[in-house]
Amino acid sequence: MPVASRIAQFTEESYWVRRMFEEGSRLKKEHGAHNVFDFSLGNPDLDPVKAVKDSILEAAGVNTPGIHGYTPHAGLPELRAAVAEMIQKDEGIAVDENSIVMTAGATGALNVAIRTVVNPGDEVIILVPYFCEYPYYIDNHGGRAIKVPTLADFLPDLGAIDASITPRTAAILITSPNNPTGRVYNEQVIRGLADLLIYRSSQIGRPIVLIADEPYKVITFDGVRVPSILQAYPNSMTVSSFGKSHSIPGERLGYIAMSPGMNDAARTMDGLILSNRILGFVHAPALAQRAARRVLRDIIDVSVYQRRRDRFYQALSDFGYELIWPEGAFYFFPKTPLPDDATFVELLKKRLILTVPGTGYGMPGHFRIAYCVPDETIEGSLRGFEDAIDEARAVPSGKMARRM
Amino acid sequence: MPVASRIAQFTEESYWVRRMFEEGSRLKKEHGAHNVFDFSLGNPDLDPVKAVKDSILEAAGVNTPGIHGYTPHAGLPELRAAVAEMIQKDEGIAVDENSIVMTAGATGALNVAIRTVVNPGDEVIILVPYFCEYPYYIDNHGGRAIKVPTLADFLPDLGAIDASITPRTAAILITSPNNPTGRVYNEQVIRGLADLLIYRSSQIGRPIVLIADEPYKVITFDGVRVPSILQAYPNSMTVSSFGKSHSIPGERLGYIAMSPGMNDAARTMDGLILSNRILGFVHAPALAQRAARRVLRDIIDVSVYQRRRDRFYQALSDFGYELIWPEGAFYFFPKTPLPDDATFVELLKKRLILTVPGTGYGMPGHFRIAYCVPDETIEGSLRGFEDAIDEARAVPSGKMARRM
Numbered sequence: 037m038p039v040a041s042r043i044a045q046f047t048e049e050s051y052w053v054r055r056m057f058e059e060g061s062r063l064k065k066e067h068g069a070h071n072v073f074d075f076s077l078g079n080p081d082l083d084p085v086k087a088v089k090d091s092i093l094e095a096a097g098v099n100t101p102g103i104h105g106y107t108p109h110a111g112l113p114e115l116r117a118a119v120a121e122m123i124q125k126d127e128g129i130a131v132d133e134n135s136i137v138m139t140a141g142a143t144g145a146l147n148v149a150i151r152t153v154v155n156p157g158d159e160v161i162i163l164v165p166y167f168c169e170y171p172y173y174i175d176n177h178g179g180r181a182i183k184v185p186t187l188a189d190f191l192p193d194l195g196a197i198d199a200s201i202t203p204r205t206a207a208i209l210i211t212s213p214n215n216p217t218g219r220v221y222n223e224q225v226i227r228g229l230a231d232l233l234i235y236r237s238s239q240i241g242r243p244i245v246l247i248a249d250e251p252y253k254v255i256t257f258d259g260v261r262v263p264s265i266l267q268a269y270p271n272s273m274t275v276s277s278f279g280k281s282h283s284i285p286g287e288r289l290g291y292i293a294m295s296p297g298m299n300d301a302a303r304t305m306d307g308l309i310l311s312n313r314i315l316g317f318v319h320a321p322a323l324a325q326r327a328a329r330r331v332l333r334d335i336i337d338v339s340v341y342q343r344r345r346d347r348f349y350q351a352l353s354d355f356g357y358e359l360i361w362p363e364g365a366f367y368f369f370p371k372t373p374l375p376d377d378a379t380f381v382e383l384l385k386k387r388l389i390l391t392v393p394g395t396g397y398g399m400p401g402h403f404r405i406a407y408c409v410p411d412e413t414i415e416g417s418l419r420g421f422e423d424a425i426d427e428a429r430a431v432p433s434g435k436m437a438r439r440m
Numbered sequence: 441m442p443v444a445s446r447i448a449q450f451t452e453e454s455y456w457v458r459r460m461f462e463e464g465s466r467l468k469k470e471h472g473a474h475n476v477f478d479f480s481l482g483n484p485d486l487d488p489v490k491a492v493k494d495s496i497l498e499a500a501g502v503n504t505p506g507i508h509g510y511t512p513h514a515g516l517p518e519l520r521a522a523v524a525e526m527i528q529k530d531e532g533i534a535v536d537e538n539s540i541v542m543t544a545g546a547t548g549a550l551n552v553a554i555r556t557v558v559n560p561g562d563e564v565i566i567l568v569p570y571f572c573e574y575p576y577y578i579d580n581h582g583g584r585a586i587k588v589p590t591l592a593d594f595l596p597d598l599g600a601i602d603a604s605i606t607p608r609t610a611a612i613l614i615t616s617p618n619n620p621t622g623r624v625y626n627e628q629v630i631r632g633l634a635d636l637l638i639y640r641s642s643q644i645g646r647p648i649v650l651i652a653d654e655p656y657k658v659i660t661f662d663g664v665r666v667p668s669i670l671q672a673y674p675n676s677m678t679v680s681s682f683g684k685s686h687s688i689p690g691e692r693l694g695y696i697a698m699s700p701g702m703n704d705a706a707r708t709m710d711g712l713i714l715s716n717r718i719l720g721f722v723h724a725p726a727l728a729q730r731a732a733r734r735v736l737r738d739i740i741d742v743s744v745y746q747r748r749r750d751r752f753y754q755a756l757s758d759f760g761y762e763l764i765w766p767e768g769a770f771y772f773f774p775k776t777p778l779p780d781d782a783t784f785v786e787l788l789k790k791r792l793i794l795t796v797p798g799t800g801y802g803m804p805g806h807f808r809i810a811y812c813v814p815d816e817t818i819e820g821s822l823r824g825f826e827d828a829i830d831e832a833r834a835v836p837s838g839k840m841a842r843r844m
Contacts, residue, residue, distance in 0.1 A: 037704045038647045038675060039711040040559045040581075040610075046718070047710045079510045089503070092727070096500030099493070104688040106483045140544060140692070140721060147720035155444045156560070156582065172718040177444075178560065178582055206444075243442045271442060284508035286726030288544070288692075300441045307447040310454060314576040316551035317544060321725040322690030323496070 046172060053396070060390050067388055073409075073417035076390040078215065078366070080283045080336065080408040087334040088282050088327070095326040107322050109313045111138025111291070115329045122332050123293050127264035131296055137308045138320040140288040142251040142277035144312075146173050149273055149292055150207070151311040152304065153245045154179040158206035163192055165369065165397035167215050167249070179206065183398055189360060190217040190369075194228050203240045208233070211249035213256055216397050216404040217369040218345075218362020220256055223263040230269035237271065243299040246272040251290070254281045254335050256364035257342040270297025273308075278328060280365075280408075281335045289324040341366050344407050348414050355422045356429075368405040369394065373428040377403050383427055387420030450576060457800070464794050471792055477813075477821035480794040482619065482770070484687045484740065484812040491738040492686050492731070499730040511726050513717045515542025515695070519733045526736050527697050531668035535700055541712045542724040544692040546655040546681035548716075550577050553677055553696055554611070555719055556711040557649045558583040562610035567596055569773060569801035571619050571653070583610065587802055593764060594621040594773075598632050607644045612637070615653035617660055620801050620808040621773040622749075622766020624660055627667040634673035641675065647703040650676040655694070658685045658739050660768035661746040674701025677712075682732060684769075684812075685739045693728040745770050748811050752818050759826045760833075772809040773798065777832040781807050787831055791824030 037044065056076060064072045083089075110116060116133035123131050139145035154160060156178030162170045164185050171181040184200045187193050197208065210229075212221040221229075229246070237244045248265040253276055256262060265272045277290030298304050312319065319325075345362060352359060352370060359370035372380035377393040377400050384391055384403075394402030407414060441448065460480060468476045487493075514520060520537035527535050543549035558564060560582030566574045568589050575585040588604045591597050601612065614633075616625040625633075633650070641648045652669040657680055660666060669676045681694030702708050716723065723729075749766055756763060756774060763774035776784035781797040781804050788795055788807075798806030811818060 037707065038557050038610075038649050038702065039704065039708050040555070040557055040562075042559070043556050043711040043715060044707065047707065047714050050714060077510075079506075081506075083505050084508055092508075093497070093500045096497045096727075101487050102483075102485075104488055104496075104690050106481075106689050140725075143722050144720035151444070151580070152447050153442050153444055155446070158444075169718060173720065176555070176581075176719060206442075245442050285510050286508050286723070288722065288725045298442065300443065303441065303448065303451065304443050306451045307443040310451050311447060314450070314573060315580060315719065316548035316577065317721070318547050318692065319690070321544075321692045321728065323500075323727060324725065 042175060056390070056392070059385070063385070063388055063390075072388045072390065073413050073420065074390045075405045075407065075409060075417070076392050078280070078406050078408060079285060080280055080366070081410055082283045082336045082340060082408070084283045085334050085336060088284065088331045091331045092323070092327040095323050098326070103326070104322060107319045107325060109319050110309045111136070111320055112325050112329070115325050118329045118332055119291055119293070123266070127267055129264060129267045129296070131266065131293060134305060135294045135296055137292045137305070137312055138325055139290045139292060139312060140317045140320050141279055141285070141290040142249060142275050143169070144288065144317050144320075145275040145277070145290045145292045146209070146247070146249060147176060147315060148308055148311045148317070149247050149275060150174060150179060151177045151315055152307040154206045157204065159202060159204045160206060161197060161200055161208040163210060165190070165216055165394060165399035165402065167211060168396040170209060190214065190219040191221065191225055192229060194232050197229070198232055198236065201236045201240065201244065203242070205240065205244050206242075207245040207247050209247045209249065212262060213252040213364025215252065215365055216367045216394075217360060218365045218367050219360065220260050220262060220363040226263045226265065226268045233269060233271070243271040248272060248274045250274050251277045251280045252365040255338055255341060255366065257338070257345060258363070260363045262364070266293060266295040270295050271299055273298070278324075282331070283336050284324070287321065287324040289320050289328055341408070344411065344414060348407055351418050352421060355425050357421070357425060366406060366408040368407065369397075369402050370405070372401055372403050373425045375401055377401055380424070380428055383424045384420065387424055389417050389420045389424070446579060460794070460796070463789070467789070467792055476792045476794065477817050477824065478794045479809045479811065479813060479817075479821070480796050482684070482810050482812060483689060484684055484770070485814055486687045486740045486744060486812070488687045489738050489740060492688065492735045495735045496727070496731040499727050502730070507730070508726060511723045511729060513723050514713045515540070515724055516729050516733075519729050522733045522736055523695055523697070527670070531671055533668060533671045533700070535670065535697060538709060539698045539700055541696045541709070541716055542729055543694045543696060543716060544721045544724050545683055545689070545694040546653060546679050547573070548692065548721050548724075549679040549681070549694045549696045550613070550651070550653060551580060551719060552712055552715045552721070553651050553679060554578060554583060555581045555715040556708065558610045561608065563606060563608045564610060565601060565604055565612040567614060569594070569620055569798060569803035569806065571615060572800040574613060594618065594623040595625065595629055596633060598636050601633070602636055602640065605640045605644065605648065607646070609644065609648050610646075611649040611651050613651045613653060616666060617656040617768025619656065619769055620771045620798075621764060622769050622771050623764065624664050624666060624767040630667045630669065630672045637673055637675070647675040652676065652678045654678050655681045655684045656769035659742055659745060659770065661742070661749060662767070664767045666768070670697060670699040674699050675703055677702070686735070687740050688728070691725065691728040693724050693732055745812070748815065748818060752811055755822050756825060759829050761825070761829060770810060770812040772811065773801075773806050774809070776805055776807050777829045779805055781805055784828070784832055787828045788824065791828055793821050793824045793828070
C-alpha cells in the first residue's frame with residue numbers, strides 16, 4: 037500500500053464523516069434538500085455583506101501587472117499593518133505588522149503555528165471536547181495531543197491542565213468562542229490560565245506557547261467579549277480567519293497574531309513565516325488578501341445568530357435536552373438522551389436531521405448542532421428533535437443499542 | 441526558545457535568501473529598481489491573458505449565495521472533471537475526476553502528496569540539483585531526503601537512483617521541465633525510470649511512488665513535449681499548478697493527478713483528500729477554482745520565454761559561460777567561472793545583477809538565472825554578465841576567495 041500508515045488510519049477513522057456526508061446527500065436526493073435538516077457543518081449560511089462582495093469584485097478587476105503574482109510569504113505589508121491596527125484598537129496591545137502573518141484560513145494558521153513550535157515527540161494540550169481535527173494537526177508535525185478534560189460547564193479545568201504539563205509540553209491549544217460548545221472563556225479563566233502557564237513554563241524551563249484559535253472571536257452574544265490572549269500571556273499567538281466572521285470560508289484567508297512579549301520574538305516570527313512557506317501555503321491567496329484590507333470590520337450580522345440561538349435553545353430545552361447556554365460561535369453541544377451518541381444521531385437521522393456525534397470531539401454522550409443554517413431549517417427540524425428525544429426516553433438504552 | 445529545533449535550523453539556513461532579498465531591495469532603493477537586474481525569483485513577469493483576467497472578474501461577480509463558502513475538500517467536481525478531461529486528451533490516459541485533487545498550488549500539492557505516502561523515517565529520492573525547498577517539504581512529514589546526483593547533462597542517472605533505493609524508499613520526486621536547469625526528461629529517460637521503479641518496487645516489496653512536479657509542463661520550447669508520467673508508471677502522481685502556465689502564482693491553485701493504475705487507488709485518493717484537509721489547506725481557494733474551469737488552456741504566450749532563452753543563451757555562451765540549452769521552464773543553471781558560487785554571485789551583484797548560488801540547489805559551482813523578466817532587464821544586464829566573467833577569469837580564484 038502506498039499510503040503512510042497514519043494517513044491510512046486517519047482515513048479509516050474519518051470514514052464515518054464520509055458516510056455521514058454520503059448518507060446526507062442520499063437523504064437530500066431522496067427527500068428533497070429542503071426536507072433534510074442539515075446541522076452537520078460549520079459552513080455559514082449568511083451571505084457576506086455587500087461591502088465584502090464589492091471589495092472582492094474590485095480586487096478582481098484591478099489591472100496592475102503582477103497583481104496575481106506572489107505576495108510576500110508573510111502577506112501584503114499594508115494588510116498586515118491593518119490587521120495589527122485592528123488588534124491594537126480592540127485589545128489595547130501594541131502589535132505592529134511584524135507580529136502578523138497572513139495565512140490560508142485559521143486551519144492553515146494552526147498548522148503553521150504548530151509546525152513552528154513543536155518538535156517531534158513534543159506534547160500539545162487540547163481541552164475536551166476539542167475541535168475534531170486538532171489531533172490531526174498536531175500529528176501532522178510529529179506532536180502528541182494530550183487531551184485534558186474540562187469542567188462540567190466546559191470551562192478549562194486549571195488543575196487538570198496543571199497536572200498534564202510535562203517537560204515535553206510545547207503548547208496548549210484553546211478555542212473560545214468554543215467549537216463545539218459555544219462557551220466563551222472569560223477574563224478570569226484566561227488570567228488563571230496565564231498565571232499557571234507562566235509558573236509552569238519557568239518550572240519546566242521552556243516557554244509553553246498558548247495558541248488561541250479564535251475564528252469566532254467576533255461572533256459573541258449579549259455583549260460578551262473575548263478577553264485578549266495576547267495581553268494576558270506573553271508567549272501566546274492568536275489565530276483567526278475571515279471565514280466565519282465575514283462568511284467567506286472558501287477563500288482561505290486568516291492570520292496569526294503573535295504577542296509582542298513572545299520569547300525570542302524575531303526568531304519565532306521568522307519561524308512562522310518560514311513554516312507558512314514550506315508547508316506549501318507559500319502565502320495566503322493574493323486576491324483575498326487584496327480584498328480584505330478595506331473590509332476588516334465588515335462582518336456579518338451577528339444578531340442573526342443570536343436570535344437563532346435564543347429560539348433554538350429555548351425549544352431544545354423545552355423538549356428536555358440538556359445543554360449549556362452558548363455565549364458565542366454557532367454551535368450547541370447537548371447531551372444525548374441515550375448514552376451512545378452515535379445511536380441517538382441515528383434516531384435524529386430517521387427524522388432527516390443531520391448532526392455530529394460527540395465522539396469525534398472526544399466527548400461521547402453528546403452531539404453537535406451547527407445552527408449557521410436558515411431559520412426555516414431550524415423551525416422545520418423542531419418536531420423531529422422532539423420526537424427523537426421522546427423515542428430515546430421510551431426505549432431502554434440496552435434494547436436501543438441492540439437494535440442498531 | 442519557543443521555536444522547534446528544525447524550524448530554527450531552517451530559518452538559519454535560509455537567512456542567506458533573506459539577506460539576498462534585503463540586499464536586492466537595498467540596491468533597488470539605492471540605484472532605482474530599473475537599474476537592478478533581478479533574476480532571483482521564479483515570479484513570471486508576463487501578465488495573465490485576457491480570458492483569465494475576465495474569468496477571475498466574472499467569478500468574483502457571481503452573486504449566488506454560498507459562492508464564497510467551503511468547496512469539497514477535493515475541489516469543485518466540475519473543475520476536477522475538466523482537469524481530468526484535459527489530461528486525458530493530452531496524455532491519452534483514462535483519468536476521471538476521481539483521480540484529481542485541486543490544491544493550493546504545486547507547493548501545496550507536493551506537501552499533500554508527501555504527507556500521504558511518507559511514514560516518518562521513510563526516504564524520498566530527489567535529484568541534484570533539486571528545487572531548493574524539496575528537502576524542507578520532505579522534512580515536514582518526517583521523511584529523509586536522499587540526494588542523488590544526475591548525469592553531466594542533468595538527466596537522471598538511473599544507476600545512481602538504483603543504488604540509492606532501500607526498503608525505506610517511499611517515493612522519488614522529479615521535476616521536468618526542471619527547476620533550476622530547464623532540462624526536460626525525454627520519453628526514453630522516463631521509460632527507463634519507470635522500468636527501474638517497477639523492478640525495484642517488486643524487489644523491496646513496496647510500491648515506490650513517483651511524484652512528478654510539473655508546474656512548467658506547458659512551458660517547453662521548439663515543440664519539445666513532456667512525456668506522460670501517468671502513462672509510463674502506475675504508481676505515479678503528477679503535480680501541477682496554474683501559477684507559471686497562467687501567470688497567477690499568487691492565487692494558489694494547482695492539482696494532483698493520480699495514475700488510475702495506482703496501487704490501492706481508492707484509498708490513496710482518500711489519503712490525498714484527507715491530507716489536503718488536515719494539513720490546513722482545507723481545499724484550494726474557491727474563487728480561483730471557479731475562475732479556472734473555463735480557462736484551463738488559456739496559458740501565457742510561451743514563445744516569449746523561448747525568444748528570451750534564445751537571445752540570452754547566445755549572449756551568455758558568447759561571453760564564455762558554460763550552460764546547457766534549456767528545453768523548458770525559464771531558468772539557466774550555468775557553471776560559475778569561479779569554484780565558489782557565492783563569490784561569483786557577489787561579483788554579479790557588484791554589477792547590480794541578482795542571481796542565486798547553486799549551493800541552495802545542492803550543486804555548488806553553479807548559479808541560477810530566472811529569465812521570467814522583461815526583455816529590457818535581460819538586455820540591460822548583458823554588459824554586467826560579460827564584465828563579471830572577465831573579472832572572475834582575471835583573478836586567481838585563491839586570491840578572490842581571500843578578498844571576499
